[in-house]
Structures are given as C-alpha cells and as structure tokens.
Amino acid sequence: MTIKAVVFDIGRVLIEWEPERFYDAKIGKSKREALFREVDLHGMNLGVDRGDDFKGAVYALADRHPEWADEIRHWHDSWLQMASPDIPHSVRLMRELRQNGVPVFALTNFGVGTFELAKITYPFFSEFDRAFVSGHLRTIKPEAEIYAHLEQETGIAPKQLLFTDDRPENIEAAAARGWQTHLFTHPQTWADRLVSEGLLTAEAAQ
Structure with missing residues (x-):
C-alpha cells in the first residue's frame, strides 16, 4: 500500500538527546552514575512528557534530594545542552x-x-x-x-x-x-x- x-x-x-553525556561532562562519569542510580531523573522526565510542569517537576525533585539539588536543577536550567545538537x-x-x-x-x-x-x-x-x-x-x-x-x-x-x-x-x-x-x-x-x-x-x- x-x-x-x-x-x-x-x-x-x-x-x-543525551542527558548522561551532559552530566558526564559536567560532574564526571562516576558521580553521574551515582546521581542516576539514586535519583529517578528519567522517571521525572516521563512525568514532564505526560504534561507535568517542566520547572515545577524538576525543582520539586531537587527539593526531595537536597544532596543532589544543584545537579538535578541542571535538568531544567541546562536542558538545551542535553537536547543538542x-x-x-x-x-x-x-x-x-x-x-x-x-x-x-x-x-x-x-x-x-x-x-x-x-x-x-x-x-x-x-x-x-x-x-x-x-x-x-x-x-x-x-x-x-x-x-x-x-x-x-x-x-x-x-x-x-x-x-x-x-x-x-x-x-x-x-x-x-x-x-x-x-x-x-x-x-x-x-x-x-x-x-x-x-x-x-x-x-x-x-
């Protein structure tokens, strides 16, 4: 047909679309692996894909993980660097x-x-x-x-x-x-x- x-x-x-590559460059591979193991960043992103507010979802996740707050907020603040070129x-x-x-x-x-x-x-x-x-x-x-x-x-x-x-x-x-x-x-x-x-x-x- x-x-x-x-x-x-x-x-x-x-x-x-390579968030892991971005974080490897930003904080190093071993620290990135720990971050992704301890914090469900991809799960949060699926919520955004379903219609959750972008900044609200990222920053709420950062508030729940204060030990990783700065790194998590990069998902919002540096998002274009993950989604490029x-x-x-x-x-x-x-x-x-x-x-x-x-x-x-x-x-x-x-x-x-x-x-x-x-x-x-x-x-x-x-x-x-x-x-x-x-x-x-x-x-x-x-x-x-x-x-x-x-x-x-x-x-x-x-x-x-x-x-x-x-x-x-x-x-x-x-x-x-x-x-x-x-x-x-x-x-x-x-x-x-x-x-x-x-x-x-x-x-x-x-």
Whole structure:
C-alpha cells in the first residue's frame, strides 16, 4: 500500500538527546552514575512528557534530594545542552519529504515547556504538517492512545503511515496497529528506506 505520510520521532532522530553525556561532562562519569542510580531523573522526565510542569517537576525533585539539588536543577536550567545538537541529515530528509509533497508529522514524547523551548532553537520544529506532542495529549509512546490520536486526527489509514523512532518498544506498538515502521539507528539507513519506498530520490536523500 502506498505511503501517504511519514511520521518522525524527534529525540535521537532529529535532535540528539543525551542527558548522561551532559552530566558526564559536567560532574564526571562516576558521580553521574551515582546521581542516576539514586535519583529517578528519567522517571521525572516521563512525568514532564505526560504534561507535568517542566520547572515545577524538576525543582520539586531537587527539593526531595537536597544532596543532589544543584545537579538535578541542571535538568531544567541546562536542558538545551542535553537536547543538542540537531541531526542535520535527518532534518534535511524531513524537509525534502515536505518539498516533495509528502505530509510529515511528529509523534514525540516531549513536555509542553520543553517543546516550546526547543522550537526557539530548532526552527524545523514548526515545519511539521502537524506535531503530536505527548505533553499536550497526556499520553506517551508506546501507549496505544497516542497512536490512535494521530490516526483519528489525520484520517490516514495505519498501513499508509511510515513511522521512524529510535526505541524498539515504540516501533513495536506502531507495527501492532498496522503502521509501516523503521527502527532509527542512523540517518543513512533511514534515507535508504525513504528511497526504497519511492518517497525520495537517491539524490534528494543525500
């Protein structure tokens, strides 16, 4: 069946998202390992992705762990350093698809506040035909509700959606609904898939 729209995850597909790398540079690997072992930073971030207030969630966690308060607050105060840089080849592919008349959607686990912050730094966040952001929808991948929301809002049949994401569980959830999927590991393999589907020429996918 012909692909009618392409759906992009954002983190680790269009921009890098490496909190551990940031903290390794900031406080050293051993201290970072202790921090992440003792404080559920990723759990807190999932709450933000579900719609919790960004600064409020980070600072509340810091208050509960005063021994790590400064380090935890970096999750808010230095967030853009964790979510950078962009992945240029992936961004080019997104733009080439749109120029070729292919609708492009974002389906992303992202907080309301962090998404708005990132839009300032990354103009292409405003270039999607539509962005389905978990913080607004209050459901996250791989929960069925977020995929159903995109299907209902776009009116596109699952088999006509091609979705790329870096997390296998998110890909599996989409595939279970009948979506066409691609596990993102590198921009070039994604480019090759887009060419093989006839969505881009080899030249456009470079």
